[in-house]
Amino acid sequence: MQIRTRITLLFTCITATILFIFAALIYFSAKESREKEFYTLLTKEAYTKVNLFLDAQVDKHTLQEIYRNNRKILNEVEVAIYSTDFNLLYHDAVDIDFVKETPNMLKDIRSKGQVHFYQGPWQVVGLMYSYAGKQYIVTAAALDQYGYTKLDLLLKNSSLIFILSIILLFIAGRLFSKRVFSPINSMTEKAQIISATNLDLRLETNNNKDELSVLANTFNQMLERLESSFDAQKSFVSNISHELRTPLSAIIAELELSTIKERSTAEYKAVIENTLSDAHKLVKLSNSLLDFAKASYDPSEIAFRPIRVDETLLDARQMVQQANKNYRVNIHFNSEIDDESQISVNGNEYLLKVAFVNLFENGCKFSDDKQCTVNVSFQDNNIVLDFTDNGIGIPSKDLEHIFLPFYRGENKTRADGNGIGLPLTHKIIQLHHGAIRIQSTVDLGTTFTLAIPHL
Template identity: 65%
Template sequence: MKIRTQITLLFTLITVSILLLFAAIIYFSAKENREQEFYTVLKKEAETKANLFFKAQVDSRTLQNIYKNNRITINEVEVAIYNTSFQLLYHDAVSIDFVKETKEMINTIEKKGETQFYQKDWQVVGLRYSFEGKNYIVTAAAYDEYGYSKLNNLLRNSLLVLFLSILFIFMAGWIFSKKVFKPVKEMTDKVNNISATNLYSRLNTKNNKDEISELGNTFNGMLDRLENSFDAQKNFVSNISHELRTPLSAIISELELAIDKEQDNEAYKKAIKSSLNDAKKIVRLSNSLLDLAKASYDPSEIAFKVIRIDEVLLDAKHQVQQANTDYKIDLHFEHDIDNENQISINGNEYLLKVAFANLFENGCKFSRDKECIAYISFDNNEVLLQFKDKGIGISANDLHNIFTPFYRGENKQFADGNGIGLSLTKKIVLLHKGKITIVSKPNTGTTFSLDLPNLL
């Protein structure tokens, strides 16, 4: 069932329930009022007949004739008068005697002074009447035909109005829900036309502040992220293709040249060495891409454990120096370590070693003296690391894009690279809920600062 139909039915049900409640209150109030008003009429009629019988000394035949004459045109009240010994003194119509008084009834009326009750649809009033120091029992009974007729008319009219109200409310609810959901339908039609080829399309929210506009703005935000993701993916594939095609083309060219003509051993060695360097570039690119993929995993899928930062730094240092024997890397501790939790974090050892190795390699690669120094300190909440070099530095234009995947700045002519290392390092730091910043001046040096939460 569509939400529009559900809202219409719910709106109708709630409104009809309220109307039904009001109708029930009105009906039962009218019923109660009719009953009490008719009891009052019976009581007055009983007292009037008793006054005529006892005080005015109107004879019984005259009173009975009045009753019979009135009964032809109206529902006359039937009155009976008894003494306390259950002796009948007067009755409007003994032959009818609808009430059928009993000794127990008379005793009850005398004891209570006044009673009201029903006999079928007839209402009956019994009351104690005093005259010249003696007590008498007077009963009055009648059928309220006029009152019941009005009550039935009220019930019938209420049901008719209720039925018409249901139809009207349902139609109004249907039209109202259609108007309310019109923006949703427009959004649905618009979204159905959005695909990977036209992610630039956006929903028209009309700058309103209602919930529909918030939904549209949220969806537009999602489309912005999707569009950026698609663009990044296209650029990513394009960059990878370029990075792979260049060394592969060089390898193929070198090998074809070596095969096409006879050369001396030195030329063959040169061709093999060049091809080997290009193959190593491809291997480094593949490893970087694998590490980038690992750093992009859901954090819940990456194994974290307690590790010491100094040990990971030492491993990264040995790894970089083993691959590049001319690189000089030093570690400086700026504080004495009293508690190993001061330099311990909850992290992934492999990924952190990749990040530190990238920073070491980056510092040495772009320094003429091939040197990078890591400074280790800590405070009550974080491990603070600084990777400093005295290299060629980074221009102000490149600093804004230095963490963008595959971005190569103005210094790309100084050393080889694929533009993945620093973007991978930032992903790893963010994955560990840390922060990375960079300060650099051309021809002066570069400092990368890392803040990682420790176990204190």
């Protein structure tokens, strides 16, 4: 069932329920009012008849004749008068006698003073009347045909109006929901034509701050993120293709040249060394891409546990110096470690090691002395790592792009690289809820400052 239909039905049901309760209150109020008014009328008629009989001394036959004549054209009140010892003194029509007074009924009237009750559809009033020092029991009964007719008419009209109201409410609800959902339908139609080829399209929004505007703005923001993601993916694939093409083309060229003619052992050895160097570049690029993919996982899918940063730094230094014999990495602690939690973080050891290796290698390869120093200090909530080198520095115009994948600045000619290391390091530090900051001066050196929350 469509939301529009559900809203229409819900709107109709709620309003119909309110109308039903309102109509029921009116009907039962009218019913109760009719009953009270008719009991009051019966009481007045009882007093009138008993006064005529006892005080005015009107002949009973005359009173009975009046009752019979009136009864032909209207529902006349039937009155009966009894003494306290239950002797019948007067009755409008003994032959009719709708009330059928019994001794128990008369005793109840005498004990209570006044009673109201129904005898079938007839309403009956029983009361005590005092005259000349004597007590009399009087009953008055009649059928409120006029009142019942009005109640039936009220019930029929209310039912008819209620049914018509439900129909009108459903139609109004349908039109109302159509108007309400018109912007949503427009948004749906626009969203259906948005695909990977036209992510630049956006949903129309107005200046209102209603829920639909918020929804449209949120959807447009999502489209902007998707467009950026698609553009980044295209750029990423293009850069990967370029980075892979260069060493592969070099390998193919070296091998093809080696097969053109016979060469000496030294020449074949040179070809193999060049090919092996390019293969190593491919392996390094592949490993960097795999690490970049791991760092891009959903954080919930990455295993985190308490690890010591000092041990991870030592492992990273060992890896760097084993791969590059001329690199030198120094680790200094600016203060003593009072508590193991100061030097421990909740993180992924492999990814942190990759980040530290990248910063060590980056500092060493761009420095003439091939050295990089890391200073470890502690703040209230963070471990602060300063990776410093005395290298060629980074121009200020390159600093804002330094964490973009495959971006390489003006110093790219000074050392081999693929533009993955620093973006990967930045992503890993963000994954560990840390921050990274760069300070660099051309020809003086660069410092990467990492702040990672400790346990």
